[in-house]
Amino acid sequence: MKNLACLTLAVLCAILLGACAGTTPQTVGGPINPGDKIGDFTVAKGASEGVDLWWRLSCDEESAEKETCQSTLGTKVNVSWGFYADTNTGKDLDTVWSSHTLNMEIGGRPVNLQAFGSIEYAHPMMGKMRYWNVVIVTDKPGEITVHSAGGVEGESSETNLTLVFSRP
Numbered sequence: 438m439k440n441l442a443c444l445t446l447a448v449l450c451a452i453l454l455g456a457c458a459g460t461t462p463q464t465v466g467g468p469i470n471p472g473d474k475i476g477d478f479t480v481a482k483g484a485s486e487g488v489d490l491w492w493r494l495s496c497d498e499e500s501a502e503k504e505t506c507q508s509t510l511g512t513k514v515n516v517s518w519g520f521y522a523d524t525n526t527g528k529d530l531d532t533v534w535s536s537h538t539l540n541m542e543i544g545g546r547p548v549n550l551q552a553f554g555s556i557e558y559a560h561p562m563m564g565k566m567r568y569w570n571v572v573i574v575t576d577k578p579g580e581i582t583v584h585s586a587g588g589v590e591g592e593s594s595e596t597n598l599t600l601v602f603s604r605p
Contacts (some may be wrong), residue, residue: 468546475543477575480573490519491600494506502595506601508601509603512574514572515571517569521566521567534555537588540585540586541584542583543571544582550571553570553571584597
């Protein structure tokens with residue numbers, strides 16, 4: 438009986454240790470932080486130069502809430518929504534930014550937006566726009582989905598963006 442109890446305990450320990458081996462926030466679904474990988478994709482911060490905004494890519498809008506966009510391997514793509522000053526109400530960019538909400542998930546995992554910070558781009562019609570500095574890049578063909586939900590000034594929106602990276 439003592440041997441059976443020891444054997445059972447040894448098997449349970451082996452199972453538990455095997456289940457815990459290699460467990461990191463990346464593999465258990467913790468929040469995404471700069472530099473984290475999701476499969477072959479790296480989620481990082483990007484500079485304002487050398488980064489494409491997702492809406493500038495070749496995209497097929499399947500519905501108001503779902504788009505699939507094409508990019509090439511090695512291209513850095515910012516996947517955040519952009520916010521700009523509201524000229525109708527006279528609210529400047531800082532006011533709009535401070536009142537917006539955004540929740541983002543990449544590959545089903547929440548993104549720690551605060552860890553990425555923000556970045557600004559000049560839009561030819563809207564002027565200065567501010568984005569969360571969340572960039573996806575990969576050197577292997579594949580696709581990844583970004584879900585965003587949030588709003589500003591009482592208006593809300595939700596999008597499911599699928600990025601498809603392929604060879605040029």
